[in-house]
Amino acid sequence: MTADNGTGQRQTGGKYVEPGEFKRDQNYITTRITADGRDGYPVEPGRYRLVVSRACPWANRLIIVRRLLGLEEAISMAVAGPTHDARSWTFDLDPGGRDPVLGIERIQEAYFARYPDYPRGITVPAMVDVPTGQVVTNDYAQMSLDLSTEWTAYHRPGAPDLYPEHLRAEIDEVNAVVFRDVNNGVYRCGFAGSQEAYDKAYGRLFDRLDWLSERLAGQRYLVGDTITEADVRLFTTLVRFDPVYHGHFKCNRQKLSEMPVLWAYARDLFQTPGFGDTVDFDHIKRHYYEVHRDINPTGVVPLGPDLSNWLTPHDRESLGGHPFGPGTPPPPPTPTERVDPTHTPLP
Secondary structure, three states: OOEOOOOOOOEEOOEOOOOOOOOOOOOOOOOOOEOOOOOOOEOOOOOEEEEEEOOOHHHHHHHHHHHHHOOOOOOEEEEEOOOEOOOOEEOOOOHHHOOOOOOOOEOHHHHHHHOOOOOOOOOOOEEEEOOOOEEEEOOHHHHHHHHHHOOHHHOOOOOOOOOOHHHHHHHHHHHHHHHHHHHOHHHHHHOOOOHHHHHHHHHHHHHHHHHHHHHHOOOOOOOOOOOOHHHHHHHHHHOOHHHHHOOOOOOOOOOHHHOHHHHHHHHHHHOOOOOHHHOOHHHHHHHHHHHOOOOOOOOOOOOOOOOHHHHOOOOHHHHOOOOOOOOOOOOOOOHHHOOOHHHOOOO
16 A cells, blocks of 8 residues: 655655656545535534644645644644654554544544545545544645635634635646645655756745845735735745755755845744644654665654754834734644644744
8 A cells, every 4th residue: 555745755664755746646535524415425513533744734724724824623643753654644643643533543534434445646645534533635725715705604703714715826837836846846846756856846945045136026915915715825935945955855055044035034934823832843854764664764854954043033013014913813723733832942
């Protein structure tokens, strides 16, 4: 059975790199949880469990959006460990190696409960229907939008509007190019199977980062004057850039900390409640360096870089805007969902 780290790249015995250009498998389970329940899964607090790994950038999006919107009580969260084998992500962080709500050792079990012959990668994030133990969806891009648009009855007072209707076309446009060239672009570099494929991906990645630097030089956030879904999606790649993508994935024209505009932008978000307090740098580094053995055969995890600079002043307030618009910051994470303080310089 195959597994992956939320990349869409199937893993068989730790193999990630194939000849030529990296091709992401983007065929996900597209069932949706909606207010009207049109796919058979209505919005219902307490019914679903969000399965994530803090190592995974795609799962990190869902963790952030859930925090910002205050959906912790409505949707519980299971955290898989930072590494996995060829079969599946495992709940090795939990007592006895089992998720205490779903009662399973591997997220694979929830996939097979619905699809006994599921042929694709076993990915996180995934939403699981607790009563049946079956996976509902792993379509991470739609999942985060649905948290904003379908779960509004359970948003906390003061929750931000991460996908405002009047900005959706622009958000979608920005998200599309950021996904193609940056979110997925770092994987196209890291999993390139030829020099030509790597060179092409490298050029597209840094051309887009230059474009983003120009865009963000005069505005605090990517779209509009408040945090939106677009900022969440870019942040989870930027926060992993220096710890893993720069070295491990050979995205090494510059470090993020050497790109002044993007570095200040990323620090601004990191220091905003709901962003940095979801990041576990230890899990991130362990995952990439330990799991991708065809890129890093020894599995040795680097000790650097120094992370204390994430808390240095960013001075982005001078550009105006307000992170939550007329809303308010989320409260601190619950004790059971706090990141180990030794794993990240929490703001």
